[in-house]
Amino acid sequence: MTSRSTAASSKTSKGPAAGTRLAGIDAARGLALLGMMATHLLPTFESDANLTPTWIGLTFSGRAAAxxxxxxxxxxxxxxxxxxxxxxxxxTAARRGIALRALVIAVVGLALGGLEVNVAVILVHYAVLFLCILPFIGLRLKALCAWAAGWIVGSPVLAFLLRPWLMAADPPLQLNHNPGWEDLSTPGQLLGDLFLTGYYPVFQWISYLLVGLIIGRLSLSAAGLPLLLLTAGGAVAAFAKVLGTAAMESWGGRAALQEILSDPNYPLDSILQVNLAGVRQEGSWWWLAASAPHSGTTLDLLHTSGVAVAVVGLCLLVGRLGEWLDLDLLLPLRGAGAMTLTLYTVxxxxxxxxxxxPLPAGWTEDGMYFAHAALAVLIGMAFLLLKKRGPLEWLGHAANQVGRHEPDRVR
Incomplete structure (x- = not known):
């Protein structure tokens, strides 16, 4: 959902390495968009009594948004x-530009918040994340690594301690719906939801942007970096998931949490695999040992960050392969990824x-998803081949340029 990079559409004067690098990043955005569409349109649980996870839930839940x-x-x-x-x-100028672009994203998100829809819209949280990351933009690699490590370890603990206090307020500082214009009249509740009690808790999710800053500060054109990202990201993701599973199944975590979570609408075994959002994680420190999607724990942040890093590495590798074969293997994905804000909004x-x-006659959930995905890919490819930005990407880019503008100084 970031602005479209014109360098991604063709090899620019900066050379093949730069074009491949940006194409891989846009392609990863395209994958994230299609993954989020899947969780919106396809069931993540079977409709049986046990809420058995589907392959969509097991594959995309928590990972696409991260x-x-x-x-x-x-x-x-x-x-x-x-x-x-x-x-x-x-x-300073770059920070102003990012802030104005975040404002555009927030306005779009607040407008979508007024719709009746069974989708957890991420845009307002996304905009707040842009604002929260501004102090870190000027940091170099070592400092970013230290901040990311500390945030991944420390923010879930602080969130665990603060959430019960926010939920004990009257009314609780939680919206239970997508942020909309009307919520600006209750700023305390809105901020509590955005940062700690909502579906995408900004406080922990700052970790993801810090990880992204680290990746972006590396030399993405270096020959061995894509493979390193793929293997290291995969290893971290696997380690976090194995450790979380061991904590729940072998060390007594699930049994302890089962005593707390007695609501039959939330079968613990299933939600630990697919989605812990909506569950009040309080009453036991064992919640912090879970690696469940949308739990916001250290293991969840590590796992989903690792998956994201691996996906970026894979997309960069495929881009390199396409360049070697003189084929644009990433075109379908990078077209959609270059205009995700517009496509996500539509x-x-x-x-x-x-x-x-009811769905139109003859349509199924699978058919609806493939229609959304195919249209996103085709529209993205068309805009990319025409070398045009999406409408909302154009607006975000314009806001960014206005923010970055530095008037000539009077001498």
Whole structure:
């Protein structure tokens, strides 16, 4: 959902390495978009008594949205100096531009918040993440690594301690719906939901943008980096998931949590595999040992960050392979990935138009998903081949340029 990079559409004067690098990032965004569409349109649980997870839930839940956030950090790094972060007035101007772009995203998100739709819209949280990451934009690689490690370890613990206090307020500082314009009249509840009690808790999710900044500050054109990202990301993801599974199944975590979570609408075995959002994680420190999607724990952040890093590495590798074969293997994905804000917005609006309505005659959930995915790919490819930005990407880019503008100084 970041602005379209014109360099991604063809090999530019900076050479093949730069074009391949940006094409791989856009392709990863395209994958994230299609993954989020899948969780919106296809069931993540079977409709049986045990809520058995589907392959869609097991594959995409928690991972697609996290990939979006990591890619946001990568995009910010690439637009603020790549390996050498901006300094001084240039950094200040870049921060202004990012803030104005975040404002555009927030306005779109608040507008979507007024729709009746069974989708957890990420855009307002996404915009707040852009604002929260501004202090870190000028940091170099070592400092970013230290901050990311500390945030991944520390933020879930602080969130665990703060959430019960926020939920004990009257009324609780939780919206239970997508943020909309009306929520601006209750700023305390809105901020509590955005940062800690909502579906995408910004406080922990800052970790994803820090990881993305780290990736974007690396030399993405280096020959061995894509393979390193793929293997290291995969290893971290596997380690976190194995450790979380052991904590729940072998060390007594699930048994302890089962005593707390007695609601039959939330079978613990299933939600630990697919989605812990909506569950009040309090009353036991064992919640922090879970690696469940949308749990916001250290293991969840590690696993989903690792998956995101591996996906970025894979997309960069495929881009290199396509360049070697003289084929644009990433074209279908990078077209959609270059205009995710527009496509995501249209997708949510279309889903809202069918809310609580039967599907058209002859349509199935699978057919609806493939229609959304195919249209996203085709529209993205068309805009890419025409070398045009999507409408909302154009608006975000314009806001960014206005923010970055530095009037000539009077001498």
């Amino acid at each position: 990939l979006f956030a990591v890619l946001a950090g990568i995009g910010l790094a690439l637009s603020t100096g790549k390996q050498r972060p901006l300094e001084g007035s240039a950094l 997708h949510v609006w279309v889903v809202a138009s069918f809310h609580l309505q």
